[in-house]
Amino acid sequence: MEIFSLDLGNKQTKLKSSKNEYVLPSQILNGEDMPQQLTDFGKKRDINYFKVPFDDSEWIWGKDLSTLKRDDYLQDTLMHQNRYSNDTFKLLANFALGLLATDFEKAVENILEVTVVTGLPTDDYNSQKQLKDLSSILKGQHQIEVDGVTYTVRVKHVLIIPQPVGTFYDVLLDDEGVLVNDELLEEKVGIVDAGGGTILIDTLLNFELDKRNRRQYATGANDLYEAIMSQMDGNVSLYQIEKMVRNGIKERKFSYRYSKNHIEDVTDLVEKEITNFTRRLVSNLKSTFKDIDSIDTLIITGGSANLINQRLIVDFFETAYFVKDSELANVRGFYKYALTAE
Numbered sequence: 001m002e003i004f005s006l007d008l009g010n011k012q013t014k015l016k017s018s019k020n021e022y023v024l025p026s027q028i029l030n031g032e033d034m035p036q037q038l039t040d041f042g043k044k045r046d047i048n049y050f051k052v053p054f055d056d057s058e059w060i061w062g063k064d065l066s067t068l069k070r071d072d073y074l075q076d077t078l079m080h081q082n083r084y085s086n087d088t089f090k091l092l093a094n095f096a097l098g099l100l101a102t103d104f105e106k107a108v109e110n111i112l113e114v115t116v117v118t119g120l121p122t123d124d125y126n127s128q129k130q131l132k133d134l135s136s137i138l139k140g141q142h143q144i145e146v147d148g149v150t151y152t153v154r155v156k157h158v159l160i161i162p163q164p165v166g167t168f169y170d171v172l173l174d175d176e177g178v179l180v181n182d183e184l185l186e187e188k189v190g191i192v193d194a195g196g197g198t199i200l201i202d203t204l205l206n207f208e209l210d211k212r213n214r215r216q217y218a219t220g221a222n223d224l225y226e227a228i229m230s231q232m233d234g235n236v237s238l239y240q241i242e243k244m245v246r247n248g249i250k251e252r253k254f255s256y257r258y259s260k261n262h263i264e265d266v267t268d269l270v271e272k273e274i275t276n277f278t279r280r281l282v283s284n285l286k287s288t289f290k291d292i293d294s295i296d297t298l299i300i301t302g303g304s305a306n307l308i309n310q311r312l313i314v315d316f317f318e319t320a321y322f323v324k325d326s327e328l329a330n331v332r333g334f335y336k337y338a339l340t341a342e
Contacts (some may be wrong), residue, residue: 005334009303028074221277224275
């Protein structure tokens, strides 16, 4: 039986199987809102076309969704209440299963049986309704048409764990699910999961979640993008700001492209707001961890972890550990967890 690992984040969706890994936006586009394509002149976009039996529309989803310049038409799954019973989220979850299935020939001619492992923010994980909603969307048989080919996936088992535990498993285990960092099992570990919609702060003690030293803040990277947008003139897209920040973070240079004749350097503005974003995070850490000196290891992870001003975090906690490839850490950890649960 195959394992499908899903991290269906508010801003980014991360997927993993034994065949491949994917990082995609958590927005989808109704095919009726797709611009009419006259010719592609050899330019191929990384997008796919999806259909499912319970919805009449054809949908577009993929890594290059933002290049279509249809930002005002994108269907967003970013919300803080009842996300897992939302119709758009149901579509996203089915498309995720379908995309992973495209790597398996068996899913075309036969039924591909899988175990799905995913995670929820700790507050959501503690809600029986949220657990039931997510499980009911994922479990059972799914037929997903991807680019005209129908794939059939039967989800026999759904494993749901607290989202931050995904990164813990990723750091704790190697790719085969073998324990490699056993010292963490006896440590008090703080985990900061910086996402698009939320900042999750949790504590693991003796491999158990500490219910007291944990908080969930609705101040994820989307707040950073909105703060930047509010100080810019003209017709500015939140999706294009996100793309600009993510693409420019490595070189620390940020330019917003209104058109080919109007490109504005906003590096100073972005750096200022990244600093403000990080300072709010430090304040949240201080509020959550009443005794920071009792934390043995502070792990920083999540799809937005690389946007954080690391110097300000290290000034607060000098041995903070920033996870490599943090945007994929949770989904890889979910997969490793499933290996140990088999």
